[in-house]
Amino acid sequence: MIPFVDFKRKYKAYQKDIMRVIARVFQRGWFILGPELEKFEKDFSEYIGISHAVGVNSGTDAIFLALKALGIGAGDEVITVANTAVPTISAIRMTGAIPVFIDIDEKTLTIDVKKIEPSITKKTKAIVPVHLYGFAADMSAVMRIAKKHKLKVVEDACQAHGALYKGKKVGVWGDAGCFSFYPTKNLGAFGDAGAVTTNNKSVANAVRSLRNYGEISKFNNEIEGVNSRLDEMQAAVLQWELTKLDSWNTQREKLAQLYCKYLKDVPVSLPAQSNFACERVWHLFVVQTSRRDELKAFLKEHGIETAIHYPKPIFEQTAYAFLKYTEKDLPHTKKATETILSLPLYPEMTKQEVKKVCDAIRSFYERSK
Numbered sequence: 436m437i438p439f440v441d442f443k444r445k446y447k448a449y450q451k452d453i454m455r456v457i458a459r460v461f462q463r464g465w466f467i468l469g470p471e472l473e474k475f476e477k478d479f480s481e482y483i484g485i486s487h488a489v490g491v492n493s494g495t496d497a498i499f500l501a502l503k504a505l506g507i508g509a510g511d512e513v514i515t516v517a518n519t520a521v522p523t524i525s526a527i528r529m530t531g532a533i534p535v536f537i538d539i540d541e542k543t544l545t546i547d548v549k550k551i552e553p554s555i556t557k558k559t560k561a562i563v564p565v566h567l568y569g570f571a572a573d574m575s576a577v578m579r580i581a582k583k584h585k586l587k588v589v590e591d592a593c594q595a596h597g598a599l600y601k602g603k604k605v606g607v608w609g610d611a612g613c614f615s616f617y618p619t620k621n622l623g624a625f626g627d628a629g630a631v632t633t634n635n636k637s638v639a640n641a642v643r644s645l646r647n648y649g650e651i652s653k654f655n656n657e658i659e660g661v662n663s664r665l666d667e668m669q670a671a672v673l674q675w676e677l678t679k680l681d682s683w684n685t686q687r688e689k690l691a692q693l694y695c696k697y698l699k700d701v702p703v704s705l706p707a708q709s710n711f712a713c714e715r716v717w718h719l720f721v722v723q724t725s726r727r728d729e730l731k732a733f734l735k736e737h738g739i740e741t742a743i744h745y746p747k748p749i750f751e752q753t754a755y756a757f758l759k760y761t762e763k764d765l766p767h768t769k770k771a772t773e774t775i776l777s778l779p780l781y782p783e784m785t786k787q788e789v790k791k792v793c794d795a796i797r798s799f800y801e802r803s804k
């Protein structure tokens with residue numbers, strides 16, 4: 436059996452480190468907004484190459500609180516894509532704003548920047564580009580359009596810890612960058628966690644206040660906030676994980692290149708590689724094929740777990756039917772949801788396992804020749 440993800444392997448490989456870090460937090464007896472979070476925020480901002488990182492409870496909250504800190508609210512329109520994790524949209528809706536969907540580039544599966552300007556109205560206040568699967572959206576173009584129309588930019592970098600665009604990490608380009616440390620992410624906690632990155636001190640301070648009931652100091656609330664804190668236990672684990680992130684990303688890269696090598700002459704489309712602008716990281720390894728459902732079932736029969744990110748464009752989810760989009764509005768988005776298949780990829784996966792997955796895919800096509 437080759438599982439799609441396996442956190443038990445990670446624990447087994449690093450049990451000593453993990454237990455040492457957690458014991459430190461228990462021994463100190465300080466669990467919320469303490470020195471572990473402060474240290475992690477400092478380390479993460481240095482890693483990303485930005486002045487501020489603010490820990491919050493999740494990637495969803497990172498996007499929600501960043502938008503809120505930037506003044507986005509009810510009635511505003513926020514431009515984004517429909518081939519993303521639902522939380523990108525939940526976060527926009529939590530501010531009261533309306534998501535406006537733009538179709539994607541067929542090759543990179545990220546926002547088609549040519550389509551942004553025609554969708555801008557008087558109500559448009561922000562753009563939320565998504566760096567899908569670890570591949571950066573075209574940030575120069577997004578920033579140029581945002582500047583021209585005075586829009587805020589909040590990067591959804593929840594799948595792209597460490598990815599570069601024009602030599603700088605994602606999360607530094609927009610007014611704010613948003614990260615998730617959900618366990619499956621390249622930097623994954625043992626629970627929920629997230630962070631907002633920004634070079635703007637007042638945005639950082641606003642998120643700090645919003646995440647802690649809107650307090651600016653103890654029992655002093657000048658704005659309405661929420662409870663969205665990154666706890667000390669997760670912060671301690673994340674500090675340690677951050678020292679591993681580059682080597683884990685390198686390991687993912689090696690396995691992804693093996694996939695590309697073994698699948699070169701198999702009739703599936705391979706994922707977008709790094710190009711001039713973007714040095715991607717591998718969050719997911721996503722192939723495309725018109726026989727996706729058949730292939731997925733075949734691999735399952737052969738003990739290989741796969742997944743689909745994501746099986747429906749957001750506008751086909753019942754919860755978002757009120758947005759009134761159809762596949763005619765977003766043809767590339769719709770087509771991608773029908774052909775994409777995520778193969779297993781994690782640092783603890785072995786080269787032999789990648790070979791096994793590829794052999795199975797090859798036999799699927801040979802069998803049906």
Ligand SMILES: *Cc1c(COP(=O)(O)O)cnc(C)c1O
Binds near residue numbers: 493495593615
């Ligand atoms: C994971 C993810 C999120 C949400 O992160 P959570 O920590 O689960 O709230 C948002 N956007 C994208 C693209 C994601 O992959």
